[in-house]
Amino acid sequence: ATPTAVMVATGVGAANGVLIKGGDALERAKSIQSIVFDKTGTLTKGKPCVTSVKVFSDRKLIDFLELAASAEAGSEHPLAKAILQYVNGESPSDDEFSDQRIKAKNVNWLRKISDFDSVPGKGVQCNVDGKRLLVGNRRLLQDASVDIPSEAQEHLLKIEHKAESEILVAVDGKLEGVFGVSDPLKLDAAAVLQSLERMGLVSFLVTGDNWRTARAVAMEAGIHSDRVIAEVLPWEKVEIIKKLQKDNGLVAMVGDGVNDSPALAAADVGIALGSGTDIAIEAADIVLIRSSLEGVLTAIDLSKKTFSRIC
Numbered sequence: 512a513t514p515t516a517v518m519v520a521t522g523v524g525a526a527n528g529v530l531i532k533g534g535d536a537l538e539r540a541k542s543i544q545s546i547v548f549d550k551t552g553t554l555t556k557g558k559p560c561v562t563s564v565k566v567f568s569d570r571k572l573i574d575f576l577e578l579a580a581s582a583e584a585g586s587e588h589p590l591a592k593a594i595l596q597y598v599n600g601e602s603p604s605d606d607e608f609s610d611q612r613i614k615a616k617n618v619n620w621l622r623k624i625s626d627f628d629s630v631p632g633k634g635v636q637c638n639v640d641g642k643r644l645l646v647g648n649r650r651l652l653q654d655a656s657v658d659i660p661s662e663a664q665e666h667l668l669k670i671e672h673k674a675e676s677e678i679l680v681a682v683d684g685k686l687e688g689v690f691g692v693s694d695p696l697k698l699d700a701a702a703v704l705q706s707l708e709r710m711g712l713v714s715f716l717v718t719g720d721n722w723r724t725a726r727a728v729a730m731e732a733g734i735h736s737d738r739v740i741a742e743v744l745p746w747e748k749v750e751i752i753k754k755l756q757k758d759n760g761l762v763a764m765v766g767d768g769v770n771d772s773p774a775l776a777a778a779d780v781g782i783a784l785g786s787g788t789d790i791a792i793e794a795a796d797i798v799l800i801r802s803s804l805e806g807v808l809t810a811i812d813l814s815k816k817t818f819s820r821i822c
């Protein structure tokens with residue numbers, strides 16, 4: 512393809528909300544054989560919403576909610592925001608001021624926390640009112656040898672089979688309650704994955720979330736359960752890309768998070784969502800401004816049209 516053909520393709524991409532950073536990435540896009548999708552915010556809308564709360568201890572619900580939300584107030588994670596919104600009685604909102612509103616409202620009930628730690632891929636831990644709080648997934652509690660009684664195990668399975676995520680809350684070494692959080696698929700996710708399959712590409716789902724939730728989401732999206740890689744720690748995503756490159760040819764990665772950035776950079780074609788973090792957008796070769804997954808098809812299509820022709 513001539514430089515002019517590449518320029519035209521880049522222009523057509525931009526007009527369709529697909530920002531292509533250079534001719535090399537555009538050329539590689541036509542030869543992609545596998546494509547790895549992050550779950551939260553990539554395949555899903557990325558606006559998780561609390562759908563259930565179950566308290567196993569005899570603590571009052573309001574006290575439980577305030578403890579959990581106080582711990583999560585220190586976290587930037589989308590799941591933390593879901594808890595804060597729930598406790599503030601808000602539904603998720605697209606408006607850019609919603610974060611500030613949460614902070615402003617927090618003042619009423621926010622407890623004094625100390626020794627706050629974010630544990631990557633697992634959750635948060637801190638002291639609240641002299642109590643030790645763990646708020647996160649099973650692994651966070653397991654690492655601290657907190658027992659998950661069978662009643663709670665059954666409850667977790669129900670959440671996972673609904674394709675929902677869970678947030679466990681332990682106080683002073685005892686599991687006290689669980690939040691169920693739903694984050695539905697983007698409307699076009701299943702259709703885009705179907706088109707990719709028809710084009711002969713193999714799609715994978717990579718997530719830090721638990722295996723059962725990940726498989727349930729993959730099933731809704733039409734990704735084969737053998738191609739789900741779950742409970743991945745943030746720094747492991749890049750290793751997964753490298754392994755696929757060895758076994759499966761050219762690999763694209765689609766993601767939005769800070770922890771997707773090394774994988775976006777390592778992939779042959781890194782595709783970031785426009786709604787993603789700046790660092791993901793920076794690391795990617797292609798940015799989907801409208802954050803709709805259809806842009807993946809547009810990019811591959813432009814690549815084929817530009818580079819199969821002899822100019």
Ligand code: ADP
Pocket residue numbers: 550551583586587588590591631632633634635646647648676677678717718719720721743744745768770
């Ligand atoms: P992903 O980007 O795939 O969601 P993360 O590494 O951000 O992966 O998170 C992985 C898992 O760690 C989440 O699914 C959740 O179970 C847990 N987790 C991380 N941060 C938090 C938090 N602040 N509150 C509750 N759970 C969390």
Ligand code: MG
Pocket residue numbers: 549550551552553766767768
């Ligand atoms: Mg994400």
